[in-house]
Amino acid sequence: xxxxxxxxxxxxxxxxxxxxxxxxxxxxxxxxxxxxxxxxxxxxxxxxxxxxxxxxxxxxxxxxxxxxxxxxxxxxxxxxxxxxxxxxxxxxxxxxxxxxxxxxxxxxxxxxxxxxxxxxxxxxxxxxxxxxxxxxxxxxxxxxxxxxxxxxxxxxxxxxxxxxxxxxxxxxxxxxxxxxxxxxxxxxxxx
Amino acid sequence: xxxxxxxxxxxxxxxxxxxxxxxxxxxxxxxxxxxxxxxxxxxxxxxxxxxxxxxxxxxxxxxxxxxxxxxxxxxxxxxxxxxxxxxxxxxxxxxxxxxxxxxxxxxxxxxxxxxxxxxxxxxxxxxxxxxxxxxxxxxxxxxxxxxxxxxxxxxxxxxxxxxxxxxxxxxxxxxxxxxxxxxxxxxxxxxxxxx
Numbered sequence: 001x002x003x004x005x006x007x008x009x010x011x012x013x014x015x016x017x018x019x020x021x022x023x024x025x026x027x028x029x030x031x032x033x034x035x036x037x038x039x040x041x042x043x044x045x046x047x048x049x050x051x052x053x054x055x056x057x058x059x060x061x062x063x064x065x066x067x068x069x070x071x072x073x074x075x076x077x078x079x080x081x082x083x084x085x086x087x088x089x090x091x092x093x094x095x096x097x098x099x100x101x102x103x104x105x106x107x108x109x110x111x112x113x114x115x116x117x118x119x120x121x122x123x124x125x126x127x128x129x130x131x132x133x134x135x136x137x138x139x140x141x142x143x144x145x146x147x148x149x150x151x152x153x154x155x156x157x158x159x160x161x162x163x164x165x166x167x168x169x170x171x172x173x174x175x176x177x178x179x180x181x182x183x184x185x186x187x188x189x190x191x
Numbered sequence: 192x193x194x195x196x197x198x199x200x201x202x203x204x205x206x207x208x209x210x211x212x213x214x215x216x217x218x219x220x221x222x223x224x225x226x227x228x229x230x231x232x233x234x235x236x237x238x239x240x241x242x243x244x245x246x247x248x249x250x251x252x253x254x255x256x257x258x259x260x261x262x263x264x265x266x267x268x269x270x271x272x273x274x275x276x277x278x279x280x281x282x283x284x285x286x287x288x289x290x291x292x293x294x295x296x297x298x299x300x301x302x303x304x305x306x307x308x309x310x311x312x313x314x315x316x317x318x319x320x321x322x323x324x325x326x327x328x329x330x331x332x333x334x335x336x337x338x339x340x341x342x343x344x345x346x347x348x349x350x351x352x353x354x355x356x357x358x359x360x361x362x363x364x365x366x367x368x369x370x371x372x373x374x375x376x377x378x379x380x381x382x383x384x385x386x
Contacts, residue, residue, distance in 0.1 A: 004370075004374065012370070013366065013367075013370045016366075016369060016370045016373055017351075017366055017370075018244070019244065020344045020345070020350070020351070020369065021244075021348065021350060022350050022351050022366065032241065032283055032287075033280065033283060035237055035240070035241075035283075036234070036237055036279040036280060036282060036283040037279050037280070039233065042234075042236060042237040042240070043236075045237070045240050046236050046240060046318075046319060047319070047377060047381070048373065049240055049243065049318070049319075050318065050319035050320075050321055050381075051321070051326075051345075051373055051376055051377055051380065052344075052345035052373075053318065053321070053345075054321040054323060054326040054380065055326065055330065055341050055342065055345045055346060055376075056345050056346045057323055057326075058323055058326050058327045058330060059342055059346040060346070061323070063323070063324075063327045064327060064330055064331075064338075064342075065331060066330075066335065066338050066339060066342065067335050067339065068339075069339070069343070069357050069358070071347070071357060072339075072342065072343060072347055075346075075347050134335055135334075135335075136334050136335060136336070137335045137336075138335065138336050138358065138359075140358070140359045141359065
């Protein structure tokens with residue numbers, strides 16, 4: 001834990017675990033007892049609840065840019081999020097667009113991640129100017145694709161243009177380009 | 192039990208939980224509304240959070256707050272709360288009982304509402320409202336892994352063990368990273384508050 005404590009010396013990390021549902025039974029009951037005895041703990045739990053609700057609402061609204069796991073992608077889909085997906089191979093340029101009712105655009109970036117532990121994905125304009133850069137993305141053993149999700153609202157603001165996604169990583173101590181993917185962005189399409 | 196002297200509004204926030212409980216317990220219904228409101232102010236948020244954690248529903252949590260305070264005030268007045276110094280524990284116990292039997296008490300709750308409508312008409316504890324655009328911006332300041340851990344925890348509602356399996360890290364590492372990430376996010380979204 002980070003060692004942060006409430007005014008009565010209780011570990012605030014326990015409150016986060018409690019709210020996340022990672023403690024049950026006697027341990028949960030002890031934490032609840034603490035919450036009802038310690039007003040500061042109650043207040044901190046209220047902040048944790050507010051933050052967790054905020055995260056959930058931002059994700060539900062599709063207003064985020066993040067790499068995803070397959071399970072998270074499935075969950076978003078099950079929850080009714082309208083997801084437009086593009087599968088990209090290194091070196092290819094594919095047409096893409098955002099429709100009015102899209103919530104999220106997911107690029108499935110295929111690459112050889114063997115021996116790579118972390119990668120960076122950069123979204124660039126044809127001019128080379130960067131629109132975004134996400135560094136330090138963890139790569140799991142055996143992973144062959146990276147799911148990069150961008151808010152459809154954000155992409156709707158772009159005019160028709162050619163975009164480039166560049167995936168870089170460090171293999172055997174040497175930084176290298178793992179993949180370059182072209183997107184012929186047709187802009188915001190009518191419904 | 193002797194009747195406690197009434198507290199002025201300005202001193203209410205300074206008196207102990209036990210003194211509040213004693214005043215409510217020794218005063219006729221309707222004569223300790225300030226003390227009742229103060230007890231409510233101190234504990235309603237915690238009961239709501241307890242309800243949210245166990246019932247997973249905002250409306251049910253708000254209902255639980257009403258039920259718990261109706262029962263707490265009634266039992267205080269009847270002299271059925273033995274240890275007034277541990278009124279917090281009593282409220283927690285009442286929360287547990289009522290949350291655990293929520294379906295069974297639904298009918299009873301309606302009756303209580305009719306009987307004690309004046310006392311349950313106090314304002315519901317309001318959940319803190321955040322600036323979602325700010326949350327969105329602040330989420331982007333986290334590392335991809337930390338952002339993923341927070342999303343998997345609080346949106347997908349996955350336990351640390353499942354997140355660890357998915358991200359190939361130990362559950363204990365998930366907990367540590369989650370707490371740190373939430374603290375960073377809090378510092379960015381509401382720097383004046385402490386988690």
